[in-house]
Amino acid sequence: MENIWEESIKIIKEKISQQNFETWIRPLKVASIENNHASLSVPNKFFKDWLTENYREVISEAVSSSTGKEVLVDFVIMQDSEKNPRSAASPARKKKTVEVQPQETRRPKVHPTLNPNYSFERFVVGSSNQFAHAASVAVAEQPAKNYNPLFIYGGVGLGKTHLLNAIGLLSMSIYPDMNVVYVSAEEFMNELILSIRFDKMPQFREKFRNIDCLLMDDIQFIAGKERTQEEFFHTFNTLHDSGKQIVVTSDKFPKDIPNLEGRLRSRFEWGLIADIQPPEIETKIAILEKKAQENNILIPTNVAYYISSHAESNIRELEGFLVRIAAYSSVTGRIIDLDLVKEVLKDIIKQRDNDGVTFEEILKAVSAKCNLKISDIKSQSKNKNIALARQMTMYLARKLTGSSFPDIGEKIGGRDHSTVIYANNKIRKQLETDSKLKTLLQDIEDQLLKKN
Numbered sequence: 001m002e003n004i005w006e007e008s009i010k011i012i013k014e015k016i017s018q019q020n021f022e023t024w025i026r027p028l029k030v031a032s033i034e035n036n037h038a039s040l041s042v043p044n045k046f047f048k049d050w051l052t053e054n055y056r057e058v059i060s061e062a063v064s065s066s067t068g069k070e071v072l073v074d075f076v077i078m079q080d081s082e083k084n085p086r087s088a089a090s091p092a093r094k095k096k097t098v099e100v101q102p103q104e105t106r107r108p109k110v111h112p113t114l115n116p117n118y119s120f121e122r123f124v125v126g127s128s129n130q131f132a133h134a135a136s137v138a139v140a141e142q143p144a145k146n147y148n149p150l151f152i153y154g155g156v157g158l159g160k161t162h163l164l165n166a167i168g169l170l171s172m173s174i175y176p177d178m179n180v181v182y183v184s185a186e187e188f189m190n191e192l193i194l195s196i197r198f199d200k201m202p203q204f205r206e207k208f209r210n211i212d213c214l215l216m217d218d219i220q221f222i223a224g225k226e227r228t229q230e231e232f233f234h235t236f237n238t239l240h241d242s243g244k245q246i247v248v249t250s251d252k253f254p255k256d257i258p259n260l261e262g263r264l265r266s267r268f269e270w271g272l273i274a275d276i277q278p279p280e281i282e283t284k285i286a287i288l289e290k291k292a293q294e295n296n297i298l299i300p301t302n303v304a305y306y307i308s309s310h311a312e313s314n315i316r317e318l319e320g321f322l323v324r325i326a327a328y329s330s331v332t333g334r335i336i337d338l339d340l341v342k343e344v345l346k347d348i349i350k351q352r353d354n355d356g357v358t359f360e361e362i363l364k365a366v367s368a369k370c371n372l373k374i375s376d377i378k379s380q381s382k383n384k385n386i387a388l389a390r391q392m393t394m395y396l397a398r399k400l401t402g403s404s405f406p407d408i409g410e411k412i413g414g415r416d417h418s419t420v421i422y423a424n425n426k427i428r429k430q431l432e433t434d435s436k437l438k439t440l441l442q443d444i445e446d447q448l449l450k451k452n
């Protein structure tokens with residue numbers, strides 16, 4: 001057993017970074033390997049969740065390749081006496097096997113429709129998400145009364161799924177008889193495909209057209225999928241006509257979802273469109289502190305500030321940092337302080353600092369590539385080439401520096417933020433069809449990122 005694990009470790013080491021290896025793989029111990037199933041013991045629940053989500057496949061592949069047969073890996077939480085890494089490494093302890101909990105670990109994964117952790121109580125409200133939050137609460141309290149449909153949009157990992165779930169949880173607690181269905185657009189499509197294949201369309205329609213509150217996540221996924229859009233269109237109409245609530249989330253504003261049918265787009269615009277913006281630092285700190293508290297992790301304010309100011313706006317990433325820090329602290333037995341956090345995050349932060357591209361560098365690169373003067377780009381000239389170069393600069397500035405629209409407008413000759421939004425949208429649209437522009441922008445981007 002130990003030999004198989006030693007062998008597997010070597011394979012894993014080749015595939016992931018040194019730091020990740022030390023943090024996540026080194027502390028693992030093999031509890032059992034039987035037939036096609038291996039159990040590895042992990043120090044705590046964080047570890048278990050993180051490994052399951054991020055490394056399960058890599059580990060399963062490595063163990064499979066060491067044993068020469070397909071092996072599925074599971075994680076079980078170590079007993080307290082096993083947690084100290086030093087004592088765990090001593091030969092006497094090495095022999096001890098950890099109690100495996102077969103029922104828990106081998107039970108097939110069920111996907112409850114709603115995630116009980118994604119409640120309103122656990123959602124931190126700040127100015128970036130206040131509007132979407134208020135609209136969601138209103139919809140949950142009085143379904144199909146005020147905002148129907150409710151369309152929530154925002155960038156990756158900013159809490160759309162969380163809010164969607166929270167609506168479901170709250171309305172079910174207020175109206176226990178309500179038929180609430182949460183489904184991702186992808187699941188909707190997969191179910192549709194199966195229903196078509198196995199002649200089960202009546203059942204499919206029966207299911208989706210008899211819902212009191214339909215919560216559909218990541219609606220942008222159905223764009224370009226004709227049959228799914230068609231079916232969703234009829235589902236939408238049936239529900240809406242009979243006064244049922246529909247809430248959808250998307251990573252884009254309806255107008256910006258490419259290949260979305262016009263009739264669906266216009267329906268999304270019937271109700272309320274609420275956006276979630278990237279959180280400002282105070283909200284990030286509040287979220288981090290709440291997550292830490294929920295998981296009984298003690299995290300000093302200066303540490304919360306440090307993490308929040310170095311994390312991107314994506315809350316999922318913020319959570320990932322916390323998990324990593326908590327795991328590291330638990331494995332090493334050290335308390336969480338600034339030194340520990342800097343140690344854990346050093347590679348990520350170093351890489352990010354290196355990625356920094358400034359507005360001036362973008363301006364310089366675009367002007368050189370387009371054979372124009374910087375002053376031309378900043379000027380009021382309406383010349384076609386100059387206007388395009390200006391729009392490219394604004395687009396790249398948004399993409400690479402993440403600066404706000406007003407900031408970019410200010411830097412590019414004191415323009416209004418709406419001009420920057422327009423330029424950004426225009427270039428994004430043009431990129432869908434204009435391969436020459438795509439190559440040109442890619443070249444500039446590569447050159448800018450290579451400088452580091």
Ligand SMILES: Nc1ncnc2c1ncn2[C@@H]1O[C@H](COP(=O)(O)OP(=O)(O)OP(=O)(O)O)[C@@H](O)[C@H]1O
Nearest residue numbers: 122123124155156157158159160161162287315316
């Ligand atoms: N305001 C918030 N308060 C507390 N937790 C939050 C908040 N916003 C996001 N989160 C947490 O961040 C994580 C990512 O959120 P979520 O999955 O809802 O993002 P999303 O916008 O649906 O992302 P994607 O675009 O990838 O689908 C979740 O664990 C969620 O609980």
